Amino acid sequence: MTASEVAGIAALTVKVAALATAVNVVPGVLLALLLARRDFPGRSLVHALVALPLILPPVAVGLALLKLFSRRGPLGDLELAFTWKAAALASAVMSFPLLVRTVEPAFAAVPRRLEQVAWTLGRSRASTFFSVTLPLARRGVLAGVLLAFARSLGEFGASIVVAGDIPGRTETVSMALWSRIQAGEDMAAATLALVSVALGLAATLAAETLARRRA
Amino acid sequence: MRIELDLRSRAGGFALAVRAAWDERVAAVFGPSGSGKSTLLEAIAGLRPAEGRIALDGIDVSGLPPQRRGVGWVPQESSLFPHLTAGENVLFGAPPSRRDARRVADILEIGALWERPAAQLSGGERQRVALARALMSAPRLLLLDEPLAALDLPLRARVLPYLARVRDELGTPMLHVSHDPHELLGLAGFALRLEAGALVAAGDPRDVLWSAAAAAGLSPRENRLAGTVASRPDAGLIEVALDAGGTLLVAGETAMGARVLVEFRAEDVLLAADRPGAISAQNILAATVAGLEIRGGTLLAKLEAPMPLCAQVTARAGAALGLREGARVFAVIKAHSCRALA
Numbered sequence: 336m337t338a339s340e341v342a343g344i345a346a347l348t349v350k351v352a353a354l355a356t357a358v359n360v361v362p363g364v365l366l367a368l369l370l371a372r373r374d375f376p377g378r379s380l381v382h383a384l385v386a387l388p389l390i391l392p393p394v395a396v397g398l399a400l401l402k403l404f405s406r407r408g409p410l411g412d413l414e415l416a417f418t419w420k421a422a423a424l425a426s427a428v429m430s431f432p433l434l435v436r437t438v439e440p441a442f443a444a445v446p447r448r449l450e451q452v453a454w455t456l457g458r459s460r461a462s463t464f465f466s467v468t469l470p471l472a473r474r475g476v477l478a479g480v481l482l483a484f485a486r487s488l489g490e491f492g493a494s495i496v497v498a499g500d501i502p503g504r505t506e507t508v509s510m511a512l513w514s515r516i517q518a519g520e521d522m523a524a525a526t527l528a529l530v531s532v533a534l535g536l537a538a539t540l541a542a543e544t545l546a547r548r549r550a
Numbered sequence: 551m552r553i554e555l556d557l558r559s560r561a562g563g564f565a566l567a568v569r570a571a572w573d574e575r576v577a578a579v580f581g582p583s584g585s586g587k588s589t590l591l592e593a594i595a596g597l598r599p600a601e602g603r604i605a606l607d608g609i610d611v612s613g614l615p616p617q618r619r620g621v622g623w624v625p626q627e628s629s630l631f632p633h634l635t636a637g638e639n640v641l642f643g644a645p646p647s648r649r650d651a652r653r654v655a656d657i658l659e660i661g662a663l664w665e666r667p668a669a670q671l672s673g674g675e676r677q678r679v680a681l682a683r684a685l686m687s688a689p690r691l692l693l694l695d696e697p698l699a700a701l702d703l704p705l706r707a708r709v710l711p712y713l714a715r716v717r718d719e720l721g722t723p724m725l726h727v728s729h730d731p732h733e734l735l736g737l738a739g740f741a742l743r744l745e746a747g748a749l750v751a752a753g754d755p756r757d758v759l760w761s762a763a764a765a766a767g768l769s770p771r772e773n774r775l776a777g778t779v780a781s782r783p784d785a786g787l788i789e790v791a792l793d794a795g796g797t798l799l800v801a802g803e804t805a806m807g808a809r810v811l812v813e814f815r816a817e818d819v820l821l822a823a824d825r826p827g828a829i830s831a832q833n834i835l836a837a838t839v840a841g842l843e844i845r846g847g848t849l850l851a852k853l854e855a856p857m858p859l860c861a862q863v864t865a866r867a868g869a870a871l872g873l874r875e876g877a878r879v880f881a882v883i884k885a886h887s888c889r890a891l892a
Contacts, residue, residue, distance in 0.1 A: 448629055451597050454616040455623040456643025456687045466642075470633045 336515075336523040345530050348507040351419055351494075352487035355426035359483055363434035364476060368464070370435070371442035389432045393492025400425055400497040419505050422498035426487035434483040441475020442468060474545065481542035488534050508534065551723045553577070553691065557602035557612070559593045566590060566600075566747040574739030576717050578755055579727045581744035587727040588626070590744065591693045594725070595623045606690050622689030622722075626696045628676045630668035636679045637664035643687035651686060657715050658682045674705045678712060685722060692716075694726040713737055736892065754809070773860055774813045779804050779890075787832070787885060794857035798883070799832040802890035811891040816850065818887035819861035822880040823871050832885040835859075839877045842868075849873065855881055 369375075370382065388396055402408050404416045404424075415421045445468050453463040469476065491509040498505040500514055508531045515524040554571040566586045579587050593600035596616035604612040604619075611619045630639050640660070641651060655661045658678045663671060671679060677697050684692055694713075698706045714737060716722060728734050734741070734755065741755035751758045757776060777792040788802045790812055804810050826834060837855035844850075849868035853859040859881055863871075871879065 448625055448627075449631060451595075451616070452623060452625065452629045453631075453642070454597070455595050455619075455621060456683065457617050457645075458643065459617060467631060471631075 344508055344511050351423045351426055351507055352484050354423035355487040356484040358427045359431050359434050364438055367435045367438035368442050371439045385435050386432050388429050394496055397425055397493035397496025417499045422494040422505050425493035425497050426490040429490050429493050430483035430486040433486050434479045437479030437482055438476050441472040445471045477545045478542050485535055485538035551607050554605040557593055557600045559600035568749045570742055570752045572740040576724045576738045577740040578734035578738035579742045585744040586747040587744055588695050591695050595621050595693055620690040622684030622687055622692040624680050624684050624694045624697045626699055629680055630676055632669045634668055636666050639668055639679055640682045640686055654682045654685050657719055658712050673701050674709050692722050692724045696727050775857055776811050779806050779808045792857050796857045799885045800888040800890045801886045804890050804892050808892055812888050814888045816860040816862035820882040821861055821863055825880050831882045833883040835881045837879055837881045839875055853881055
């Protein structure tokens with residue numbers, strides 16, 4: 336395995352994780368806010384559904400996605416199956432619970448009273464969110480986003496079902512690692528394992544640094 | 551400005567119903583904790599659902615969201631935005647065209663704090679900044695929910711005059727909640743007293759306060775008597791004709807005819823079996839013991855003189871005097887033991 340092959344696999348992995356995170360940020364933050372601030376019928380059910388990908392076998396999630404996006408599936412017209420975007424989608428679904436579950440307590444920790452004060456000072460709910468709630472919860476939000484990104488870097492089970500392991504097109508670090516182990520290429524497998532350690536460490540360190548930075 | 555309230559609010563097992571109207575610039579709300587004081591303010595601010603009418607100068611705002619009520623709110627605990635400076639907090643709700651930030655900052659003496667992060671302000675500074683912030687949104691009514699409760703007594707005494715300056719220099723109408731009504735006697739022209747969500751008294755603050763004391767609410771050891779200054783027999787001495795009957799000579803300089811609240815501690819009331827002869831104390835009142843209460847080594851005597859009084863003596867002194875219900879005694883109170891609150 337050449338260095339440029341390894342670099343290509345690493346780059347695709349980062350691209351997949353970046354798209355997965357980008358897709359997740361807005362719905363994840365909004366859902367976390369809803370769960371932190373509103374008591375509505377079915378709230379517990381929503382909570383449980385959000386956590387589901389954490390508990391289900393990733394391969395089962397991949398299968399469900401494949402049924403949805405395969406050529407004859409209800410969303411087959413999008414032609415996503417077996418593309419890198421399908422890997423990103425699978426990563427997004429798998430990391431969504433981590434994002435929501437990390438961000439929700441950060442929003443819940445912002446005193447309600449501060450938002451109410453902002454309302455009495457004439458600020459709309461949207462303006463209050465951007466000027467009070469989000470700035471005060473920003474560390475938790477950033478930590479949730481980075482955690483989801485880091486989780487996506489290592490996604491395997493769901494992605495391999497819905498995106499397949501197509502070298503150069505959908506093959507991420509974890510897929511390449513698996514195929515090299517299958518082929519008995521120990522040196523290549525060790526190299527890829529080190530790459531995944533480096534990527535994961537970089538993302539986690541970034542999360543830690545951001546979480547610790549004050550003011 | 552005329553403020554009219556006729557509102558009902560329900561939350562959980564608690565029901566609040568208040569109906570009152572006043573024109574005074576500063577109104578005080580008091581009552582025991584859990585009586586619904588904060589609930590009332592939150593209902594007026596639009597932060598909790600309520601039925602009925604909240605009229606400011608005849609305009610009903612009860613259907614409007616909090617953003618459009620024109621009601622400022624300073625809650626009990628510190629409510630500054632911790633990620634902003636003092637100045638950014640003050641200007642948070644101000645329309646960009648407002649130029650009187652300097653005036654508000656001068657009145658509340660917060661100009662020097664402007665660049666400081668809110669998290670680094672002291673308790674008194676925080677409350678002054680919170681007050682300035684509420685004022686800068688140009689409210690038609692300012693709601694103060696025990697803004698001084700978190701401060702210790704000396705600090706409270708330093709912040710209180712700022713509220714008087716807001717009243718006098720900006721003229722913003724205020725509705726001020728406190729569980730220490732004394733704090734508000736000098737400030738408020740109207741008072742409401744709540745109990746278990748119901749309005750039990752409203753009107754002149756001294757009358758409302760005395761009704762609270764009479765309802766055995768506050769502190770049985772404190773004597774608080776409302777009255778009017780009837781004469782000024784000497785420099786630094788006033789004679790107060792009490793509403794409950796009788797007069798007291800009290801150290802003070804309050805003008806003739808002024809309404810005052812006379813207060814003194816139960817342990818500053820001496821009891822004597824016979825009328826004392828030559829004595830420096832200015833008040834010697836013939837009284838009947840209406841009730842006795844023993845607490846540890848002390849005896850709390852309720853007297854009718856004819857105004858109701860509380861005297862606290864040691865159990866030993868009580869035994870020596872032969873105190874019992876119906877006994878005739880003389881209550882002796884120094885003029886300097888009494889405070890007259892105008």
